[in-house]
Amino acid sequence: MKIAYAGTPEYAVAPLKALIDKGYDVVAVITQPDKPVGRKRILTPSPVKAFAQGVGVSVYDFEKIRDNVEEVKGIGADLLITCAYGQLLTDPILKAFPMGVYNLHASLLPLYRGASPIQSAILAGEKYTGVTVMRTELKLDCGDILLVKRCEIGDRTYGELSDELSALSAIAAVETVEILSKGEPQLLLQDEAKATFCKKINKADGKVDFSKSARQVANLINAFSPAPAAFCSLDTAQVNLLKATPCEGCGEVGTVIKADKGGIVVACGEGAVNVLSLQFAGGKPLKAADAVNGRKIKVGDRLD
RNA sequence: CGCGGGGUAGAGCAGCCAGGUAGCUCGUCGGGCUCAUAACCCGGAGGUCGCGCGGUCCGAAUCCCGCCCCCGCAA
16 A cells, blocks of 8 residues: 655654554655745755655655646555645545545544644643544545544643644554555544634734633643743743643732742732743743742732 | 844853953752751852954953854744
């Protein structure tokens, strides 16, 4: 069985690597074109492209895959597995693979269809999330389900949870191929009535509002970490808050009511959040203890 | 040339503008106090101040020049 793999960000590297390590015949990788990255706008290949080239798999980085149907057919793969590829597939593309196209999605479908499933699950305060493998249809994330992997969210940030889900996706990718190699799989219909959608999150939504409940504030901080990062201001400086957990405490909204090695506790509209990690503009991420020592954060300081 | 902050002890920072003793908090090591402690007291170790053995100067962490690296915003 010849497999093609479409993915772009770091998240999508682990599943690709797992398939290759398992000895499956990955004949081609499809990814987004190189994009300018960082302050210096350096043209950089996607993580998936960099990895694929490193292991000698041929790479296709179509500007628009829908305009390259013949080339896609020319790959001659039986199966396409996609994971955070970043382009919508069209009917001719789907039909280019005899065994079909399967997508690894980072949520428990039908929940959180769309662009930011991991962040949205944290933001909503879900207890569990996971990875769903589904047969790709034209409508976004609506296809029938092949398998699901669950995991607990806990107090994890988007970055931390993303790493775990990436690892789960790797396992799911391998299982998917194993199942498909045994013939037509059993698929489960999605319950449309329970479907929810999430849109792309944007930087502005990361403004912390301490008048909300501690749970909501902590969810926001963790969902936006490490990027685009939840932020607030302290004096005249902007501070990105990178990790927090709700805790006991009360006081005037936005006021630091405790600051020591254990964290920086800020009063919220309801309860308080313990900020464990933060980053001042221009600085690197700091543990709360370091911020207390070096940046002299103390009880009574105001965040807003 | 998009705007801006930064590189000083293991960590985080101050000192720089108005050159002249290497400073603060934490950590660490040793000792003391305590039933006890992340508490408190005493003492110690630890720094080529990013690089150019660059320039100016009697003297540079500090001023000037060149380079490297990190980061916030914007995109």
